[in-house]
Amino acid sequence: IDADEKQSQKVSENSENDAGLTEEEVVLSNAIAEGPEAEKALQRAALILRLREGMNSLSRVLKSIEKYQGSVCHLETRPNQNDNNQLDALIKVEMTRVSLLQLTRSLRQSSSLGHVTLIGEDNISAKNPWFPRHASELDNCNHLMTKYERDLDMNHPGFADKEYRARRKDIAEIAFAYKYGDAIPHIEYCETENKTWGSVFNTVLELKPKHACSEYCRVFKLLQEEGIFTAERIPQLEEMSNFLKRHTGFSLRPAVGLLTARDFLASLAFRIFQSTQYVRHKNTPYHTPEPDCIHELLGHMPLLADPSFAQFSQEIGLASLGASDAEIEKLSTVYWFTVEFGLCKESGVVKAYGAGLLSAYGELLHALSDKPELRPFEPAVTAVQPYQDQEYQPIYYVAESFDDMKDKFRRWVSAMSRPFEVRFNPHTGRVEVLDSV
C-alpha cells in the first residue's frame, strides 16, 4: 500500500485549493500590521497558479518573483487536467511580507491580462499555522493523495472493472458526505467482498499465533469473542469504532482513500483513525496498492484497542499538529517503520506489530525471515531512513516494547523545532496550545 506516496505527497499536500479550480477572489490574509521588524522578516508562502501559456507564463512569473526579491524554494508543475496546453503550478517562495503583497497584487493583475491565474495562496507562517483544535474540525482534514483522487490509476487491479469502479464510487460518496458526529453508515458488503475478507482473515488466523505480538493476539481474541471478527463477514466500521471506544477511546471515521500524511496524522491527535471502507479488488486478495478496509480492520484495529499502543499513536498525531513539511515527512517515516511495518521483541523473539505486516502475509514472512536487516528502533535514525513502498522492506526497526518506543519517541519529539507545545484535554476533546517562546 501507500505506493508512490512520497512522490505524490508534495503535490497533494499543497494543491488542496485546486479541488474545483474555481477562480475565487484571493485575499492576502496577513495584513502588514506588525511594525517594521515584521516587515523585514522573510516569510514563506505557497502560490498555486494556472499558467495559461504554459512555460512562457512560468518564466514571466519567475521574473516577477525575482523583481520583488523573493526566492523560489520549491517549484512543481503538472499539465492542467482539462487543457494540456496549460500548466498548474505550485511555487513556494520566501520573501518579505511587503514584497509578497506586491507580488500577489501583480499576479492578480496578470490574471486579468490572461497569461496566469492565481488560484490560491497560503502563507506558510511558522508562527500561526492552522491545524484542527477539535475533532469536529477533522471534517476539513480529508485531503487525498492525488494519485487516487479521481478515477482509479491505470495500474490499479480494478482499473478495467466497471462494476468495481462503480462500487468504489458509491463507497467514496459515503465518506465524502460524512460529518463529525454522524454514525458511520452501514455498508452491505456483497458475497465477493466478504469472500476476499475471508481469505485474508484465514491467513492471519493461521500466522498470528507464531508471528504476531501478544497485544495483537489478545485483542484479536476479544474481537472474535464479541463476534466482530469472523471469517464470514467484514466487520462494520461502526461496531469496530464502538469496540475501540470502550477500550482506549479511539474511534473511527470513514476516509475516501489514502489521505495526505498531514491530515491522516492530525486525526490521531484526537484518537481518531480515518479508515477506508472499500474492499480491494477480488483478483488480488493478498495485495492492495492502497489502504482498504481489510488492511485497516485486520492490520490496525487490534492494536488501537491496546492502551499503550493507542497512546503512542496519539502522540505521533499530536507531534504532527502545526509541524513543518520536513517534520511531517519525518513523522510519517516513523509511522511507516512502527505502526505500518514495526517489529518488536518478546522474550528475545522478534514478533510483528505493524499493520502492513499483519495484514499481508507475504511481507510478514519476509520480515521475520533471515533476509532483511533488523535494527533497534531509534526515532532520530528511523525518521530519516529512506523506505520502499513498491517491494518488501530491506530494513525493519525493532522496538523493545510499546512503552519503550513511546518514551524514546517523546524524547525525540521534544527536540522538534515547533515554537509551541500542544496538549490534548480529554475533558473537552480539544487540543490546547501552550506557547513556549
Ligand code: HBI
Ligand atoms: N490514509 N486512509 C489512509 N490510511 C492510512 O493508513 C494512511 C493514510 N495516509 C497516510 C498514511 N497512512 C501514512 O503512510 C503516513 O504517511 C502517515
Ligand code: FE
Ligand atoms: Fe495502514
